[in-house]
Amino acid sequence: MxxxxxxxxxxxxxxxxxxxxxxxxxxxxxxxxxxxxxxxxxxxxxxxxxxxxxxxxxxxxxxxxxxxxxxxxxxxxxxxxxxxxxxxxxxxxxxxxxxxxxxxxxxxxxxxxxxxxxxxxxxxxxxxxDTYGWVSPEGGLMLLSYPDRGGSGASDIFVSRKLDGSWSEPQNLGPSLNSAAADFGARFTPDKQNLVFTSTRDNQVLQVYSLPTRILIEDGTLTEADLRR
Structure with missing residues (x-):
């Protein structure tokens, strides 16, 4: 499974x-x-x-x-x-x-x-x-990973917003989240206070990590409104 x-x-x-x-x-x-x-x-x-x-x-x-x-x-x-x-x-x-x-x-x-x-x-x-997509329950926010759209490393986590029925150009969530390794499989916890994801950043071993959502908001890559989408 x-x-x-x-x-x-x-x-x-x-x-x-x-x-x-x-x-x-x-x-x-x-x-x-x-x-x-x-x-x-x-x-x-x-x-x-x-x-x-x-x-x-x-x-x-x-x-x-x-x-x-x-x-x-x-x-x-x-x-x-x-x-x-x-x-x-x-x-x-x-x-x-x-x-x-x-x-x-x-x-x-x-x-x-x-x-x-x-x-x-x-x-x-x-x-x-194009994979590793997570969609919010409200259906207006998506987290994805891409290896070929620029960023920090082998695979970076991006965000897209559904605006007027169409998904926006995916935006890289930045170096507070992404590393020089492969970062993927991101999703928010149910309360949207943390973002959890998988990465190979430590010795190329797959492990699960967590980042407080407030850091991405402080960076300007996410907004409070995004968390309600």
């Missing part, structure tokens, strides 16, 4: 999992991470693939087989997150998307179903690898 999150109402644990699936039994599937949820209100619950929860039309999980079985990370779906509005965000590699790896959204419709997942356009996604 990988990249877990909890739905804003606290009822579901969402995660990526490479479990074997019966409906893929007739396919020659290579290790394939799909999106799942677990009902936290039911002690007897078992993980459910999100394509079975929301239906195949939402295009959430694609089997990794055939021509893409050994191609990079294609058709591995990762890091599902739900917003208060019921929109589902995740990232994946798909040959019909924007770049090599993209952030996707499946928007909640009026009938409660999800629209087909689509890669977010520019400026969030590029022809290269």
């Amino acid at each position: 990988d990249w877990p999150s909890v739905s804003p109402d606290g009822k579901y644990l969402l995660f990526s999992w490479s479990a074997k699936r019966e409906n893929y039994s007739n396919l020659s599937v290579r290790e394939d991470f799909d999106l799942y949820r677990l009902d936290l209100t039911n002690n007897d619950a078992v993980p459910e693939p999100l394509d079975l929860v929301y239906g195949e039309l939402a295009d959430l999980n694609r089997p990794r087989h055939g021509a893409v079985a050994t191609l990079r990370y294609v058709h591995n779906e990762t890091a599902p997150q739900l917003t208060d509005a019921g929109d589902l965000y995740f990232w994946s590699e798909r040959l019909d998307a924007v770049g090599e790896r993209d952030i996707f959204i499946a928007e909640r419709q009026a009938d409660g179903k999800l629209a087909p997942a689509k890669a977010l356009g520019t400026p969030l996604n590029s022809p290269l690898r």
